[in-house]
Amino acid sequence: MEVPYPSASPPLPPTAAAHVVPAGLGAPHPALTPMAFVQAVVQAYQQRGLSPASALATAQIAPEAVQHQHARITALQMELLCAHAMRELDDEALGWFSRRLPWGSYGMLARASISSPNLGLAMARWCRHHNLLTDDIALQLHHDGPQARIELRTLRPLGAMQEFCLLSVLRNLHGLASWWVDHPIPLLQARFPFPAPAHAPVYEVLFQAPVVFAAPVTSFSFAADWLTIPLVRDEAALTAMLQRALPIQVRPYRPSHNLVQRVRQALAAHAYCGHTAESLAELLHLAPRSLHRQLQQAGTSLQQLKDEVRRQKACALLLRTDMPLKRIAQACGFASEKSFGRAFAHWLGMPPQQFRAAQRP
Numbered sequence: 001m002e003v004p005y006p007s008a009s010p011p012l013p014p015t016a017a018a019h020v021v022p023a024g025l026g027a028p029h030p031a032l033t034p035m036a037f038v039q040a041v042v043q044a045y046q047q048r049g050l051s052p053a054s055a056l057a058t059a060q061i062a063p064e065a066v067q068h069q070h071a072r073i074t075a076l077q078m079e080l081l082c083a084h085a086m087r088e089l090d091d092e093a094l095g096w097f098s099r100r101l102p103w104g105s106y107g108m109l110a111r112a113s114i115s116s117p118n119l120g121l122a123m124a125r126w127c128r129h130h131n132l133l134t135d136d137i138a139l140q141l142h143h144d145g146p147q148a149r150i151e152l153r154t155l156r157p158l159g160a161m162q163e164f165c166l167l168s169v170l171r172n173l174h175g176l177a178s179w180w181v182d183h184p185i186p187l188l189q190a191r192f193p194f195p196a197p198a199h200a201p202v203y204e205v206l207f208q209a210p211v212v213f214a215a216p217v218t219s220f221s222f223a224a225d226w227l228t229i230p231l232v233r234d235e236a237a238l239t240a241m242l243q244r245a246l247p248i249q250v251r252p253y254r255p256s257h258n259l260v261q262r263v264r265q266a267l268a269a270h271a272y273c274g275h276t277a278e279s280l281a282e283l284l285h286l287a288p289r290s291l292h293r294q295l296q297q298a299g300t301s302l303q304q305l306k307d308e309v310r311r312q313k314a315c316a317l318l319l320r321t322d323m324p325l326k327r328i329a330q331a332c333g334f335a336s337e338k339s340f341g342r343a344f345a346h347w348l349g350m351p352p353q354q355f356r357a358a359q360r361p
Helices: 037-046 053-058 063-067 075-089 106-111 120-134 159-181 201-207 226-230 235-244 259-269 277-283 290-299 302-321 325-331 337-348 351-360
Strands: 031-034 071-075 139-146 147-154 187-191 217-221
Touching: 031 037, 031 075, 031 201, 037 053, 037 071, 037 075, 037 159, 053 063, 053 075, 071 075, 075 277, 106 120, 106 159, 106 290, 120 139, 120 147, 120 159, 120 226, 139 159, 139 226, 147 159, 147 226, 159 201, 159 217, 187 201, 187 226, 187 302, 217 226, 259 277, 259 290, 259 302, 277 290, 290 302, 302 325, 302 351, 325 351, 337 351
Parallel strands: none
Antiparallel strands: 031 071, 139 147, 147 217, 187 217
16 A cells, blocks of 8 residues: 655644644644554554654654553544554554564555456455465354354454454455445444453444444444445555555545446446336435435436446457447447447447447558
């Protein structure tokens, strides 16, 4: 992962306040992240016999403030701290595991899953590939009737790193899964095997769900319906996201696109661009009437968006493949080659075979 960050600022003066928010990093970012997480990053440096001074300075956290158990920093400060530490230590696991996860490991996991046809397969692949990177924990996707859950088992004691490791791995996968479908996946529950820490309330902020401590296993659960939803991201979007990936881990996910863009993506992800208003509304968690109304307010309609997505897909197949027109018609959701030809001529003023011949050498 490539995470840009501003140049380091001078350390802050000592503070005993409950919040550590330097000027320029605080405004829209409330200080909710507990200092215990900063202490875990500092410990990763100590394990390697290195100084965390540069990372703390980048995040504008005074070294003296790290000892204040009740202090808080912002999500942005945590993002900057982790980004610097991961690069400086060349370990995206920040000392959790018996061997390092070199810089780019989690980006590699995301790339290995981006081609999955639906969220369930993407999450299962991510867990399986993560298990290849480390022997210290094991992740697995379970599907029990109407509920699905990600379960994390520890295979060796993680010691003082346990809390930050388990929290971070679950937040990483949940944030990535929500990014894949561009919608915050509502969790039913999150469970952790350690007693409730002093900063327990921050867990419900991070997971937006009830949290159980002293549980027999680490997990989060969600409605199994999400497993069948297609991914709306592609390789280009992933490359852009990896330029600054940590926000999906340190903050609850927020959709990045408006309804029109989400409808376009859902149509493009469908095998034949063939979603109905009812199936789209269910996918987007809207009533069909609300879907039509909101699209009308945005100055478009479902049929217009369908035509747009079909046109883009047809042009791409005509230009980039030698696929016969009959198969292109089917891929774009047309009942016949003849109806496809009429629609294409209406869109671009020429039949598809003429378009292909004119645009390709």
